[in-house]
Amino acid sequence: MNNGTLIWRNGELIRWEDATVHVTTHALHYGSSVFEGIRAYATPQGPAVFRLQPHTKRLVNSCKIARIDLPYSAAELDTAVLETIRQNGHESCYVRPLVIRGIGRMGLEGRHNSVDTYIITFEWGRYLGSDAIDHGVDVQVSSWRRSAPGTAASLGKIGGQYVNSQFISMEAHDNGFSEGIALDINGYVSEGAGENIFVMSDGIVYTPGAWNSILLGVTRDTVLTILRDLGYEIRFEPIARDMLYLADEIFFTGTAAEVTPIRSVDRIKVGTGQPGPITKAVQEVFFAITSGQREDHHGWLTHVRQSQPTLGD
Ligand SMILES: Cc1ncc(COP(=O)(O)O)c(C=O)c1O
Structure with missing residues (x-):
């Protein structure tokens, strides 16, 4: 580090x-x-x-x-x-x-x-490895569930709640996967240990909602805006585990993971096994804005050197 x-x-x-x-x-x-x-x-x-x-x-x-x-x-x-x-x-x-x-x-x-x-x-470089952004990661559905609503506060990024995320990550690593996906208490897809998830099927984008015990990610919000700007239909619906196996594309979002394609779930190939067109379109906009190569028309960047110095400077 x-x-x-x-x-x-x-x-x-x-x-x-x-x-x-x-x-x-x-x-x-x-x-x-x-x-x-x-x-x-x-x-x-x-x-x-x-x-x-x-x-x-x-x-x-x-x-x-x-x-x-x-x-x-x-x-x-x-x-x-x-x-x-x-x-x-x-x-x-x-x-x-x-x-x-x-x-x-x-x-x-x-x-x-x-x-x-x-x-x-x-x-800090690429959270899920340097290859992950270009080629995708292999993940498993965790045996650990996200905490049920009313037992933890998924909307808060609270230290103690991350023991659950550690269990999910460690289990995935022990089994040879890059990351684990947790289901919610009802068996619907929730999120990765430290990432939100997007599932593409027949050109429609599905992502879990707050009712699935997710953290409402800032990158999730960013990607939702990018998807809307690109004109994709988005549905906030319960996602069954088997939808992951039949999806055309899946990707993770997170500050650490950025926009990382998922190429297999439980060793079942996602789509062609290569990042798909929606994933690539989102990545292109995301990385162009974050690297300052594309106009930041949503005002997402705060330039460190141009912002006001603190009192006492
Ligand atoms: C459990 C969990 N879900 C999702 C995310 C993604 O959130 P964000 O995009 O705000 O980093 C994170 C990371 O903060 C997380 O810890």
Whole structure:
């Protein structure tokens, strides 16, 4: 990992090696943290953060669900993200804002403990391997289900909930697959361990909805806009497991995974086994916008060097 040298903690930039926590930190015991994953891409105008505001909004919303009193506004966090990238001198990077319940009392309740906010940046390549974007990945349907509605809060990106995602990923890796797809409690397709899923059949695009226990991904929202701009019909419907085997195309979306084609599910080839025309059309627009090669007419990029410096600069 090629990390930044500075980490933003509670309003100040500190050295990477000083960003440590005490062993009684509540989040270590009970998963009481919320986080985001954001990418900044290299563009001809320097680094640009992709969809900063929706990510920050989701962080604020995750805190609301987890009843964590976040001491910063969305605007303050946006400024802090840009400042951290700038000070670390990245041309492109992954950004990990993290809010944790810290030290105070032991025990479940946690609201008497400190709340600590961090912004971590590091350089990170292709999440599912360098070949994945061009040729696709082989995945399995996991034996682990996503948590049922009312047992977890899938709309919040809350640390403890990611134990379920770890089970899905580890099982897939142990079985020789790049990633696992979880079904929801009713047996319908939910999402990958850390990705949303799109399924194409006879020219129509299907994707699960919030009722399928998914995280509402920012990349999912981006891709829905791209698909609408390209004129495709989109249906938010329950997707049966066997639809995955009969689909013409399937792809994952996520900040880490970007737009990654799926070439097989449970060793059954998806379509021709090559990325299909809808997948390629979406990838072309997505990567052209994120690399600054195509006009950003939706205003998705925040250019790090052109944005306002923070107070105190
Ligand atoms: C469980 C889960 N689903 C979907 C996604 C994709 O969301 P996004 O596109 O906002 O990165 C992520 C990644 O954050 C995730 O962790």
